[in-house]
Amino acid sequence: MTGWWGRVGPVKRAVAVVLGLVVGVNLLLAALDAVVGSDPGGPTGSSYATGDDGVAAWADLLRARGVTVEPLRRPLGEADLPAGGTVVVVDPADAPTPEGLAALADHLAGGGRVVAVGAAGSVYAGALLGADLGWQPKGTARPTPAGDLLAGLDDLRGDGTGSFATPGPATVEAGPAAAPVVVSTGGLLAVADPSLLHNARLADGDDAALAVVLAGSGPVAFAEAEHGYGTTRGLAAVPGPLKAAVIGLVLAALVGLWSVGQRLGPAEAVDRPLPPPRRAYVDALGAALARTPDPPTPEDTRDRSDTLAR
Amino acid sequence: MAEVDPGEAREQARRVLAGDRYQAEDVPRPLQGVLRWVGERIEDVSRPVADALGTPAGLVIGLGAVAVATTLLVLALVRRRTRVAEREAVTRRRARSLDPAALDREAEAAEAVGDLATAVRLRFRAGVVRLEQAGAVPARVDATTARLVGRVDVPAFAPLARAFDEVAYGGRPATPADVAAARRHWPEVLAAATAATAVTGPHPERAGDQTRREAVGSDRRFGGGVGA
Numbered sequence: 001m002t003g004w005w006g007r008v009g010p011v012k013r014a015v016a017v018v019l020g021l022v023v024g025v026n027l028l029l030a031a032l033d034a035v036v037g038s039d040p041g042g043p044t045g046s047s048y049a050t051g052d053d054g055v056a057a058w059a060d061l062l063r064a065r066g067v068t069v070e071p072l073r074r075p076l077g078e079a080d081l082p083a084g085g086t087v088v089v090v091d092p093a094d095a096p097t098p099e100g101l102a103a104l105a106d107h108l109a110g111g112g113r114v115v116a117v118g119a120a121g122s123v124y125a126g127a128l129l130g131a132d133l134g135w136q137p138k139g140t141a142r143p144t145p146a147g148d149l150l151a152g153l154d155d156l157r158g159d160g161t162g163s164f165a166t167p168g169p170a171t172v173e174a175g176p177a178a179a180p181v182v183v184s185t186g187g188l189l190a191v192a193d194p195s196l197l198h199n200a201r202l203a204d205g206d207d208a209a210l211a212v213v214l215a216g217s218g219p220v221a222f223a224e225a226e227h228g229y230g231t232t233r234g235l236a237a238v239p240g241p242l243k244a245a246v247i248g249l250v251l252a253a254l255v256g257l258w259s260v261g262q263r264l265g266p267a268e269a270v271d272r273p274l275p276p277p278r279r280a281y282v283d284a285l286g287a288a289l290a291r292t293p294d295p296p297t298p299e300d301t302r303d304r305s306d307t308l309a310r
Numbered sequence: 311m312a313e314v315d316p317g318e319a320r321e322q323a324r325r326v327l328a329g330d331r332y333q334a335e336d337v338p339r340p341l342q343g344v345l346r347w348v349g350e351r352i353e354d355v356s357r358p359v360a361d362a363l364g365t366p367a368g369l370v371i372g373l374g375a376v377a378v379a380t381t382l383l384v385l386a387l388v389r390r391r392t393r394v395a396e397r398e399a400v401t402r403r404r405a406r407s408l409d410p411a412a413l414d415r416e417a418e419a420a421e422a423v424g425d426l427a428t429a430v431r432l433r434f435r436a437g438v439v440r441l442e443q444a445g446a447v448p449a450r451v452d453a454t455t456a457r458l459v460g461r462v463d464v465p466a467f468a469p470l471a472r473a474f475d476e477v478a479y480g481g482r483p484a485t486p487a488d489v490a491a492a493r494r495h496w497p498e499v500l501a502a503a504t505a506a507t508a509v510t511g512p513h514p515e516r517a518g519d520q521t522r523r524e525a526v527g528s529d530r531r532f533g534g535g536v537g538a
Binding site: 022026039040050056057060061064065152153203205212213277278279282 | 314315316319320322323324325326327329331332333334338339340341345478479480481
């Protein structure tokens with residue numbers, strides 16, 4: 001490294017120093033952020049999400065009130081739904097599956113409750129009802145409680161980001177009647193405007209009470225597999241391509257270290273090996289000659305020629 | 311009928327939302343703006359590339375480009391390392407190059423203690439190094455005494471070379487006459503060879519052959535020629 005540093009020019013040195021400072025300062029700040037910082041966030045509608053559009057505060061509020069809350073990390077069609085309890089589906093990223101809808105229908109038939117929230121949640125509600133609720137991305141920001149379920153609440157505050165145009169036979173729980181925001185039928189509750197239950201609004205008006213009423217007395221299960229959460233955690237949850245990329249980077253780093261590191265084994269000779277001294281060659285040749293028989297004398301050759309001539 | 315006190319629920323929600331995990335605890339990010347700008351510029355470049363690599367043909371072309379770039383980079387690194395290694399080898403050899411005067415002094419010292427064979431060998435080596443420096447003979451690793459005799463057209467050189475061969479390789483004990491002949495005839499050989507070189511020019515193999523000359527003079531393992 002010292003040799004390299006000594007060989008490079010001043011411009012390269014300056015660039016290297018600047019890059020090193022940028023990377024170093026950012027690593028330091030990232031480490032500081034990891035230790036003392038926090039950044040609320042998470043998928044929209046997830047009970048893990050602490051950002052403005054998450055519902056983690058809803059889950060924590062229920063826990064604070066002694067309600068058993070469980071995130072479901074298996075798909076609804078495979079999960080064990082809380083018998084007699086409430087299943088909450090808030091703006092799921094995944095479309096409903098036949099297995100999931102069948103599980104929710106069985107849950108409703110067994111006396112349980114299903115709360116479907118938002119545009120994507122209304123798809124689940126419509127499928128369970130067998131009729132499209134006509135979700136639309138507009139509505140009142142101050143829905144008026146109308147049914148018995150929400151009696152006693154009179155200050156709901158949302159962003160007016162959803163309502164049902166065709167509630168059909170469903171009971172309007174929070175109006176206006178022409179475009180209700182909360183409807184119910186049996187154990188199924190549908191909320192068109194998810195902002196009523198988001199973290200950003202939960203402490204506004206009577207929204208917290210709405211959240212508590214919708215959840216019921218529990219236990220409550222929030223559907224999380226439909227937000228991308230799975231049952232695997234830790235390293236097992238890392239996607240395969242990312243694992244392959246990390247393994248490749250590690251291998252590249254190892255090869256790089258190997259190439260710049262000290263080589264193992266005997267030291268390399270500075271010069272090529274030279275032939276042995278001429279004296280050794282002469283000795284070897286002399287030894288070889290000493291092992292050979294004496295060459296024939298001229299008399300031997302003449303006698304042999306005479307013999308052949310006869 | 312809702313059996314929930316809205317005020318109580320609201321207060322509980324406030325306490326929940328006042329928790330640490332709902333609050334952003336930002337640390338200073340003095341380079342955030344710069345890095346974001348750099349990231350956006352990189353994205354401007356990388357997005358079309360990523361789009362192009364999304365197609366099979368683009369992927370093949372991209373992999374080919376990576377392979378070519380990697381090959382060129384490796385070749386450049388290998389050439390650079392080779393050049394550096396050669397420079398370092400030359401530097402090492404120069405550091406170990408022989409000084410004819412020093413060889414002469416060593417020869418005199420050997421003669422003083424009666425080691426005549428060493429004296430003969432060292433004087434011959436000093437003479438050959440001087441011949442090389444004068445350009446009278448090529449500096450070659452494979453130089454042999456016989457080849458030198460063919461190169462140096464000075465009558466006094468052949469007896470010196472023969473004596474050297476007999477002492478160094480033939481095992482003949484060196485005599486005071488050998489030492490005296492070397493001391494007497496080497497200046498004569500050098501003067502004649504240098505004069506001849508001044509007329510004909512340096513030997514063509516000598517030009518740019520500093521490394522080999524030094525190798526001949528410095529390597530004591532060289533037993534097949536003048537370095538023995």
